[in-house]
Amino acid sequence: MxxxxxxxxxxxxxxxxxxxxxxxxxxxxxxxxxxxxxxxxxxxxxxxxxxxxxxxxxxxxxxxxxxxxxxxxxxxxxxxxxxxxxxxxxxxxxxxxxxxxxxxxxxxxxxxxxxxxxxxxxxxPHNVHLHRDAQFNTAQLYGLQPALGDAGAPKAIDIVSPVNGMSFICAELPSLEALAAIEMSAKPKPQLDEGWDTGFVGSYFYVVLKHESGGMELRTRMIEGSFEDPATGSAACALSAFLAMKQRARTMSFTITQGVEMGRKSDIGVHVTLKESLDAVEKVELIGSxxxxxxxxxxxx
Structure with a gap:
């Protein structure tokens, strides 16, 4: 054999x-x-x-x-x-x-x-897309994560795809206590933008721990139905690219810690370079050991 x-x-x-x-x-x-x-x-x-x-x-x-x-x-x-x-x-x-x-x-x-x-x-490789027509609101998020109702409302909810066929509902939470309240849930079923409504969809929750000129430090969790991922490089790249465009910073470095609640701490680095227009991604570098x-x-x- x-x-x-x-x-x-x-x-x-x-x-x-x-x-x-x-x-x-x-x-x-x-x-x-x-x-x-x-x-x-x-x-x-x-x-x-x-x-x-x-x-x-x-x-x-x-x-x-x-x-x-x-x-x-x-x-x-x-x-x-x-x-x-x-x-x-x-x-x-x-x-x-x-x-x-x-x-x-x-x-x-x-x-x-x-x-x-x-x-x-x-x-x-990237083809970062922020979904404009698709909407995923707080009520829908609470439907998946009812414990968040007592932990504090999300600061922002955005849907981002790093490449076509992979999308993440990125929800900024107000505190690490809210992040700890996240549980396994039903799989999200957002209606994505036309031409992008295919493939994997996960929920990516994040808390901004530190924001300085040129960089951010984040804590994250990624849930997809009954599965939690200790480290999700594709989601980290998508979120980092989105935040860099939101900040309109030509270059930004991100330090992302994931998997703490699972007992599998992961340290993810992402460096994003935007095009001169500051509204599109030129380069995304994922860093780790x-x-x-x-x-x-x-x-x-």
């Missing part, structure tokens, strides 16, 4: 058993897997995401690059944040023996990565 090697890493942390777990399955050159086989592996790992990592090659510019496919337990996605950072740290740190630069080729597009001292900075936890082999048919 054929088998492939794998590792698991905890992402957006330097401590094992914190951050967001990720499985990475290594596929050697010339080895062919069907999409169904990849999906079954992801379902077996039963983590929020599993990456199928094809053996690296050297790009035309001399930079090592790897083809990656990213799977939830029940579907493939074109891009996700913590799989990008976890895979980048493993590929550059372990497979390429601490190479300073690399590239991941995912369905959303190429992702250029800088790597230093165990920390990856990835230039993220990862640590290996397990390794082994997976057999399959």
């Amino acid at each position: 054929p088998s492939l090697s794998f590792v698991t890493v905890d992402v957006f942390t330097t401590e094992r058993f914190a951050g967001n777990p990720l499985a990475v399955v290594n596929v050697p050159k010339g080895h062919v897997l069907t999409t169904e086989q990849m999906q079954r592996m992801a379902k077996e790992f039963n983590l929020s995401e599993t990456v199928i990592l094809h053996e690296g090659v050297t790009g035309d510019d001399g930079v090592p690059e790897w083809s990656v496919r990213i799977f939830l337990t029940d579907a493939e996605v074109p891009f996700a944040g913590h799989p990008t950072i976890g895979t980048a740290c493993y590929a550059l740190g372990t497979l390429a023996k601490n190479a300073g630069k690399g590239r991941l080729l995912c369905k959303a597009g190429p992702i250029d990565v800088d790597y230093e001292d165990g920390r990856a900075k990835a230039s993220i 990862a640590v290996k936890v397990m390794e082994g082999s997976i057999e399959y048919e």
Whole structure:
């Protein structure tokens, strides 16, 4: 029976058993897997995401690059944040023996990565969209999160997509006490803008802890029905881009802490550069570390 090697890493942390777990399955050159086989592996790992990592090659510019496919337990996605950072740290740190630069080729597009001292900075594919026609009001939010009625009304509710096919209801809460009151809920079903009403929708709750010129410090939680995510890089990128445009700041850096309430503290960095018009995103960089936890082999048919 054929088998492939794998590792698991905890992402957006330097401590094992914190951050967001990720499985990475290594596929050697010339080895062919069907999409169904990849999906079954992801379902077996039963983590929020599993990456199928094809053996690296050297790009035309001399930079090592790897083809990656990213799977939830029940579907493939074109891009996700913590799989990008976890895979980048493993590929550059372990497979390429601490190479300073690399590239991941995912369905959303190429992702250029800088790597230093165990920390990856990835230039993220983006098509940031603030939903204008769609509305999600306080009454609807209370319907999902009734405990918020006693914890304080949200300061703002916005719907933001980092790419088409992935959207987040971003609700700014007044305090960490309100953030702690968040519970698992029914899945939100907002009517999104025309042409964007597809794919994953999650609820992303945040509290602004500090706001200085050029930067913000945030605490967050991401809920999608009965699932809570310890670290959501795609949501962090979407919210950071939205807040940078709201502040009309050409460059802003964000320090985001997630997963505290789950006992899996995650430290996420995002750097946003806007275009000169200040109403569109030029570049989004996602920053974080990862640590290996397990390794082994997976057999399959």
